[in-house]
């Protein structure tokens with residue numbers, strides 16, 4: 001697996017204003033190091049324990065993205081270690097973030113995860129729940145919402161494009177409004193198989209794992 005070549009090819013197909021997050025979950029530090037040497041500084045992890053281990057072992061100038069479901073009892077382990085949490089999905093988690101980040105007097109930058117396919121076994125809020133979550137965010141002092149994130153249901157190019165369009169619409173509607181603590185700068189969507197379509201439909205952050213590091217077992 002040639003990580004460097006994969007990255008060169010992917011970066012060629014991504015406009016300059018789109019941020020590539022290299023999803024390094026389950027992959028060993030040596031592979032992250034190859035990506036680091038190719039210039040990558042944004043890495044995505046979805047398990048708190050694994051993120052902590054890699055945080056301790058790896059370069060300090062890395063920006064870690066937490067992209068998995070975050071359990072409230074694990075928030076304390078990532079405070080100050082992650083650049084962006086992609087997966088705010090409940091008021092309970094919001095309040096836990098507010099409390100823990102207040103304790104350390106630092107700001108949590110987060111994305112709200114939307115369950116755009118309305119799948120029962122998926123995390124994220126439903127689109128009609130967005131406003132009420134935003135109202136809770138407005139009451140916070142230590143949590144700032146930077147945008148939205150989505151993981152699509154399995155599907156083909158046609159259905160993916162529809163979901164991406166839907167996400168873009170929600171995102172731009174929210175962006176046009178003025179909420180306290182909310183700046184809709186980031187739209188995080190698209191993975192190895194569909195990041196090009198996601199970008200065509202307005203994503204400005206894509207999360208690519210297997211396309212860089214090879215298949216996961």
Ligand SMILES: *Cc1c(COP(=O)(O)O)cnc(C)c1O
Nearest residue numbers: 023046067191192207208209210
């Ligand atoms: C694993 C994962 C990715 C990357 O998926 P690939 O198919 O490996 O590109 C992106 N986003 C989230 C939330 C993930 O858990």
